[in-house]
Amino acid sequence: MDNFIIETKGLTKYYGDTAAVKGVDLHVNKGEIYALLGRNGAGKTTIMKMLLGLSMISEGTVYMFGQPFEGNKREFLGRTGVMIETPGFYPNLTATENLEILADLRGYVKRDAVKESLERVGLTYKDKKLFSAFSLGMKQRLGIAAAMIHDPEVLILDEPINGLDPIGVMETRNFIRELAQDCGKTILLSSHILSEIELLADRIGIIDKGILLEESPYEELKKRNMHYILLSVDSTETVIHMLEEEFHINDYRIMRNGCIQIFDEGIQTKEIVRFLAGRNIYVDAINKCSDTLEDYFKRITGGEGIA
Amino acid sequence: MMRRLIRAELKKLKRQTMVLVGYLSILFSFIITFAQQMQIKAGAPEWEGFAEMFFYNNAMLFLPFTVSLIGGYMIDQEYAKDTLKNLLVIPVRWQDAVKAKVAVLFLLTVRIALFETALLLAAGIMLKNRPAVLIMAGECMKAFAYNICITLGILPVILWFGKSGGKYIWGSILSMLLGISGVFVVNGRAVNWHPVTVCFSFLSDVYGEKTAMGYLESGVAIFLYGLLCVLVYRIRYCRGNKTVISK
Numbered sequence: 001m002d003n004f005i006i007e008t009k010g011l012t013k014y015y016g017d018t019a020a021v022k023g024v025d026l027h028v029n030k031g032e033i034y035a036l037l038g039r040n041g042a043g044k045t046t047i048m049k050m051l052l053g054l055s056m057i058s059e060g061t062v063y064m065f066g067q068p069f070e071g072n073k074r075e076f077l078g079r080t081g082v083m084i085e086t087p088g089f090y091p092n093l094t095a096t097e098n099l100e101i102l103a104d105l106r107g108y109v110k111r112d113a114v115k116e117s118l119e120r121v122g123l124t125y126k127d128k129k130l131f132s133a134f135s136l137g138m139k140q141r142l143g144i145a146a147a148m149i150h151d152p153e154v155l156i157l158d159e160p161i162n163g164l165d166p167i168g169v170m171e172t173r174n175f176i177r178e179l180a181q182d183c184g185k186t187i188l189l190s191s192h193i194l195s196e197i198e199l200l201a202d203r204i205g206i207i208d209k210g211i212l213l214e215e216s217p218y219e220e221l222k223k224r225n226m227h228y229i230l231l232s233v234d235s236t237e238t239v240i241h242m243l244e245e246e247f248h249i250n251d252y253r254i255m256r257n258g259c260i261q262i263f264d265e266g267i268q269t270k271e272i273v274r275f276l277a278g279r280n281i282y283v284d285a286i287n288k289c290s291d292t293l294e295d296y297f298k299r300i301t302g303g304e305g306i307a
Numbered sequence: 308m309m310r311r312l313i314r315a316e317l318k319k320l321k322r323q324t325m326v327l328v329g330y331l332s333i334l335f336s337f338i339i340t341f342a343q344q345m346q347i348k349a350g351a352p353e354w355e356g357f358a359e360m361f362f363y364n365n366a367m368l369f370l371p372f373t374v375s376l377i378g379g380y381m382i383d384q385e386y387a388k389d390t391l392k393n394l395l396v397i398p399v400r401w402q403d404a405v406k407a408k409v410a411v412l413f414l415l416t417v418r419i420a421l422f423e424t425a426l427l428l429a430a431g432i433m434l435k436n437r438p439a440v441l442i443m444a445g446e447c448m449k450a451f452a453y454n455i456c457i458t459l460g461i462l463p464v465i466l467w468f469g470k471s472g473g474k475y476i477w478g479s480i481l482s483m484l485l486g487i488s489g490v491f492v493v494n495g496r497a498v499n500w501h502p503v504t505v506c507f508s509f510l511s512d513v514y515g516e517k518t519a520m521g522y523l524e525s526g527v528a529i530f531l532y533g534l535l536c537v538l539v540y541r542i543r544y545c546r547g548n549k550t551v552i553s554k
Contacts, residue, residue, distance in 0.1 A: 052396055074398055082396040088389030092322040101315045105397050107308075130322070146393065 004063065005030050005154055005186040006051065011060035013046050013210075020046050021210040023060070028188050028203075033180045035201035036190040037297065043210040044190035048084055048158050051188075052077065064154070078106075081152035083160060087143025091132035095123050095142050098131060102146055109150045117145040122171060136163035144172070148179075155179065157189040161196055173200055194293045208301040221296070228291070229262040229269055232284040236260055239281060246275055253299070261289075312399065312407035316381070317414070325380045326415065329373045330422055336369045337361060337426045341433075354436040358427055358446055359512055362453055365423065366503055367489050370454065371461050373419075375482035378412045378458075378465035379475025386472050402544050405469075409462065409540075416458045420450035449510050456510075459532050460502030461485060463539040470543045499524035502532060 006028035013021040021043040028034040036044045049055035051062055053073055062069040064076045089098040099114045110116070115125040121141040134142065140163050147155055160176065161169045177200065179185040191197055197204060198218070205215040214221070233239045236254050243249050243262070251263040262272075269286050276283050291299065320326055340361040347356075382405060385391040394404055424447040431437040438446070461482045468478025489503040493514050498504045499521055507515030508525045515521060 053398075054392060054395055077396055077398045080396070082392075084392055084396075086389065088391075088393065090319055090384070090388060090390060092324075093319070097318065097321065101318050102393060102397070104318075105311055105315055105394070105399055107311060 003029055005065060006034075006188060007063040008047075008051070009061045009063070011047065011050060011062065012058045013043075013050060013055065014058040019058075019210055021050070024207070024210075024212045025215075026205060026212065027215060028186060030186055031180060031184050032202040033176065033187045033189065033200055034203045034205065035197045036188070036205045036207055037192070037194070037197050037201075037293075038190070038207035039192055039301075042192075042207045044207060045085060045158050046210075047207070048156055048188070048190060051156065052080070052082055052084070054084065078108075078150070079152055080154045080156060081147035081150065082156050083143040083147045084156070084158045086162075087139050087146070089131045089139070089142060089146075092130060094127060094130055095134075095138075095145070096126050098142065099146060099149055103149050106150050113149050113151070117149045118142075120148065120175065121145045122168075137165055137168050140164055141168070141172075152185070154186045154188070157187065159191055160189055161191065161193065169196065176200060194297065198293050206297060206300060213300050227263075227265075228289055229267065229272065230285070230287045230289045231260040231262060231272065232258070232286070233260070233276070233281060234258075234284070235281070239276065242276075242279060242281075243272070247271075308399070308403060309407060309410075312404055313410050313414075316407050316411040319381075320411070320415070325377050329377050329415070329419060332369045332373045333365065333419060333422055333426070336364045337430070339368075340364050341430065354427075354431050354434055354438055355512075357430050357434065361423070361427065361430070362449065362511070363514070366453060366457055366507075367486050367493075369486075370419075370457050371486035371503055372479050372483035374412065374416060374454075374458050375461050375465050375468075376475070376479040377415060378408070378462070379469045379478045381408045381412065382465070382469030383473060383475045402540075405466075405540065405544050409466075409536075412462075412465075413455060413458060416454035417451055420447065420454045423450045423454075452510055453506060456506035456529060457503055459529065459536065460505055462536045463532070466536065466539045466543055500528045505529055505532065 004027050006026060008024055008026040011021060011024040011026065012019060024043075024047060026047070036047065038044050046055060050057050051064075051069070053069065064072070065079070067076075069076060089095075090101075093101075095118060096114060099117060103109045103114050118125045121144050123138065123141055123145060131139070131142070140160065144157065144160060147157065157176075161172050164172055173196065176187060176189070180187050180202075189200075201218050203215070203217050204221060206213045231239070236258050240252065240254065240260060243252075247264070247267050249262055249264045249267065253261045253263070255261060269288060273283055273286060340357060343360060343364075344357050385394070385404070391401065395401065424443070427446055427450075428437075428443060431443075464478045464482050464485070465475075468475045468481070486503050489501050492498050492501045493504050493507065496516070498515055499508055504514065505525055505528045508517060508521040509515070516524070
């Protein structure tokens with residue numbers, strides 16, 4: 001448990017009889033960028049809210065910095081920066097004034113914290129523009145600045161690139177990466193934008209209908225699951241049985257069109273062809289394929305694409 | 308922490324239209340009083356009468372609605388603008404934030420009292436009947452006391468409706484009706500118990516029961532309104548775990 005900055009055990013949230021989040025065991029390591037990937041309404045924000053004590057937990061426990069969250073809330077929140085959902089600020093105030101309020105309430109921020117946070121996200125310090133006149137992208141940047149104002153060890157960012165223009169997306173991505181790599185911050189973020197997750201995350205948790213389906217380092221996930229052999233034969237059931245016996249495969253999937261996807265590593269296509277030819281089985285096609293993260297997401301959630 | 312919260316609440320009032328509405332309503336009350344006085348006294352109104360009527364108009368027509376509107380808005384905006392989550396993750400207890408808002412609301416009524424005093428001074432100049440400094444200071448203290456007592460009287464309404472997501476405007480309307488209902492009790496025995504006229508026996512030169520019993524009743528009523536505020540605050544903001552955004 002000590003290695004995990006954030007850990008949950010059986011985290012569950014019921015709204016009436018409906019479970020919005022079911023038995024989630026989340027593990028976020030120190031210094032990594034962990035991305036919660038899921039469709040809208042999958043339960044990402046609910047998990048984040050429960051982690052922060054903003055939403056009551058129905059079942060399960062949250063651990064932060066190796067200690068139970070309950071009873072250490074004040075200390076843990078002081079070490080955590082948060083941006084949940086659309087950033088909310090006072091519309092009659094400027095970005096600087098909004099951040100000054102938060103900095104003052106925190107009470108232990110550096111003297112130039114407001115200036116530094118704003119400049120870090122590309123907003124001007126002491127700009128006269130009121131929050132009510134901000135674009136969605138500027139609001140998002142201000143939300144991130146507010147999360148960083150007290151130089152936290154952990155950042156929890158809910159959809160941080162939502163509403164940003166392409167340049168803003170790139171800049172945000174770069175500084176999130178910079179925060180993790182150069183400053184050693186641990187970042188838990190959520191997103192439904194697969195392309196960004198692919199470029200940013202060290203570790204991915206795939207969540208669907210409130211269930212955490214898979215949690216693994218992105219590189220491992222890519223290596224393990226996103227490469228497979230696609231085999232097209234006539235008698236799929238027989239072939240699968242034979243391959244199970246000969247190559248001891250156990251990670252495969254029979255597709256609706258009769259093709260077989262074999263995810264087990266270490267099997268060569270030529271070995272399969274030679275083996276099946278030896279058994280007088282005609283192979284229509286065999287290919288080494290690579291899934292995109294979206295294909296993989298669709299496969300494991302058993303549904304449509306994410307966006 | 309409370310000092311920081313109060314400071315934060317004061318900063319949040321910057322460029323706040325609601326506060327401007329508050330001052331405008333007092334100005335409107337001033338204009339109405341001036342028109343009334345001109346009507347009654349046939350062009351030669353006296354400053355003392357003007358001041359009494361100005362406080363009366365404020366109490367019955369403007370202050371309950373205005374204070375309730377500002378107070379309700381101060382609480383409601385944290386829900387409406389979705390800023391409550393920013394406070395809770397600091398972490399600031401919502402109960403403490405509400406306490407700070409109430410404190411700032413009282414400070415604001417003091418500021419409004421200063422504005423009222425300035426208007427009274429302006430009236431004195433306009434009526435060519437400028438009061439002595441001591442009398443002016445007395446009227447200023449009276450304005451403070453009126454505003455604080457009226458705010459205390461309607462604070463349970465503010466606290467109740469402020470929590471109900473966007474319904475603070477109904478609280479303001481109820482407060483306005485409470486204020487207007489004061490017109491009907493001001494000459495009766497209920498004057499010492501009504502949330503808006505509760506302080507009249509102490510402060511008004513004309514209204515309220517100026518007897519030991521009257522003072523006692525008013526004192527008890529003010530205490531009971533204070534108690535009611537605490538009760539509503541505890542029910543609406545402290546019962547269960549109110550520091551979470553969603554249950």
